[in-house]
Amino acid sequence: MTLDAKPLVHVIGLGSMGAILAVDLLRFADCSVVPMFRSKKRLEQFQKDSQSTVGIRKLYLKNSPLIQKKFTLSACPESFTPCAIKNLVVTTKTYQTKESLVPYLPFIDQNTNLILIQNGLGVVEVLKEEVFTDVSKRPQLFQGVISHGCFQDQGFVFNHAGAADLKVSRLPWDEGDMVQTLDDANEDMKNNELIKLFTSKPFAQEFNVKFMTYQELLLGQLYKFLVNACMNSVTAILDCVNGEMVGHCSRVFELIVDESLQVLRLAYKPLFDYEENYSGKDTYPQLKVNSVLNTMDMVKNIENIGCVINGKNSSSMRQDTLYLRDTEIEYINGYIVSLGQRFQVDTKVNKTIQEFVNLRLHLNRRRASMK
Numbered sequence: 001m002t003l004d005a006k007p008l009v010h011v012i013g014l015g016s017m018g019a020i021l022a023v024d025l026l027r028f029a030d031c032s033v034v035p036m037f038r039s040k041k042r043l044e045q046f047q048k049d050s051q052s053t054v055g056i057r058k059l060y061l062k063n064s065p066l067i068q069k070k071f072t073l074s075a076c077p078e079s080f081t082p083c084a085i086k087n088l089v090v091t092t093k094t095y096q097t098k099e100s101l102v103p104y105l106p107f108i109d110q111n112t113n114l115i116l117i118q119n120g121l122g123v124v125e126v127l128k129e130e131v132f133t134d135v136s137k138r139p140q141l142f143q144g145v146i147s148h149g150c151f152q153d154q155g156f157v158f159n160h161a162g163a164a165d166l167k168v169s170r171l172p173w174d175e176g177d178m179v180q181t182l183d184d185a186n187e188d189m190k191n192n193e194l195i196k197l198f199t200s201k202p203f204a205q206e207f208n209v210k211f212m213t214y215q216e217l218l219l220g221q222l223y224k225f226l227v228n229a230c231m232n233s234v235t236a237i238l239d240c241v242n243g244e245m246v247g248h249c250s251r252v253f254e255l256i257v258d259e260s261l262q263v264l265r266l267a268y269k270p271l272f273d274y275e276e277n278y279s280g281k282d283t284y285p286q287l288k289v290n291s292v293l294n295t296m297d298m299v300k301n302i303e304n305i306g307c308v309i310n311g312k313n314s315s316s317m318r319q320d321t322l323y324l325r326d327t328e329i330e331y332i333n334g335y336i337v338s339l340g341q342r343f344q345v346d347t348k349v350n351k352t353i354q355e356f357v358n359l360r361l362h363l364n365r366r367r368a369s370m371k
């Protein structure tokens with residue numbers, strides 16, 4: 001059911017990322033937004049305790065203004081009014097994706113635009129192998145790589161700590177379609193309802209959205225992936241604030257990045273061969289890949305981004321272990337391990353990191369249970 005003629009955007013995952021996106025879509029894009037909660041209990045908490053209102057405190061703005069938006073419609077699996085879902089944003093944690101989609105599968109088909117706005121890699125494999133197994137009914141799939149920073153305050157009030165950007169591209173279901181032309185991207189910006197919303201003004205300016213080809217997004221996604229593979233896991237294991245490691249973490253990062261790149265070069269070969277195959281071809285964007293995704297430069301950049309620029313931050317994975325929440329390690333260092341098995345590459349470094357993160361979470365949960 002739509003509220004009016006405006007496009008309808010369903011959001012599964014009204015957490016930090018879902019909340020800042022949903023509120024700014026309501027503020028700056030011509031659409032209606034429907035948050036979808038995991039249960040009747042969570043839906044009632046939203047509708048009753050929070051009066052269906054989300055608050056975003058923009059910490060990076062003068063006086064940290066609190067912006068509030070009321071959502072006329074919201075749902076959970078039990079209350080969802082059966083209707084075809086046209087535009088679906090998934091902003092759950094990676095490991096929550098499959099479970100969050102299952103109740104709505106009857107309402108998702110090849111006409112649905114589905115965007116994943118998450119860190120890490122490997123969710124598309126879960127969607128292919130376990131969720132959308134009927135190729136003819138697979139939704140139009142997009143990926144968002146978001147660099148905004150946000151953490152929950154209490155209830156449905158969130159602190160938007162850092163404003164950066166949201167990179168978006170069509171996400172190929174088939175690995176063979178990794179390289180897209182500039183015309184492919186323009187086609188979606190002209191004709192796809194969800195992408196038209198995401199690139200509409202003023203929303204695109206306010207949320208700093210950039211739509212691009214998949215190869216352009218993937219370069220940024222792998223860069224961010226390597227940052228997270230080092231910073232998130234190591235700070236969780238050590239239980240330290242990002243900046244405490246500055247000047248002393250490059251050796252560990254070198255081990256993680258070197259092994260990860262060995263695997264990523266095989267799994268994403270078209271990207272690493274891109275300059276050789278597509279430079280000078282004006283129907284394709286020109287990319288610098290190997291001069292960016294190399295161990296020594298990445299280690300320096302990761303230490304700067306993680307330990308200096310974000311030096312005062314507690315990484316999201318360390319926060320997950322401190323709050324005894326599951327982590328996304330399986331979709332970060334753990335994803336390198338699964339790729340290593342597929343490409344017969346030894347990934348002992350990332351496997352050890354993954355197991356230490358799991359051990360850290362166990363230790364924190366054990367200590368909490370003994371208080």
Ligand SMILES: NC(=O)C1=CN([C@@H]2O[C@H](COP(=O)(O)OP(=O)(O)OC[C@H]3O[C@@H](n4cnc5c(N)ncnc54)[C@H](OP(=O)(O)O)[C@@H]3O)[C@@H](O)[C@H]2O)C=CC1
Pocket residue numbers: 012013014015016017018036037038039042091092093094096099100101117118119120146147148149150151152316328
């Ligand atoms: N926070 C940040 O600054 C950044 C986060 N990211 C990435 O964005 C993604 C989302 O992270 P973030 O927003 O922080 O995560 P949060 O944990 O804040 O939000 C996840 C939300 O998904 C909801 N959810 C979980 N399962 C279901 C379900 N079955 N049905 C409906 N809703 C469900 C949770 O609801 P409930 O409250 O009921 O559990 C929660 O509100 C992650 O991949 C993260 O790594 C990327 C850049 C920055």
Ligand SMILES: CC(C)(CO)C(=O)C(=O)O
Pocket residue numbers: 227228231232242305306310313314315316317
């Ligand atoms: C860059 C970094 C490591 C900042 O803490 C981050 O992305 C996170 O915490 O998830």
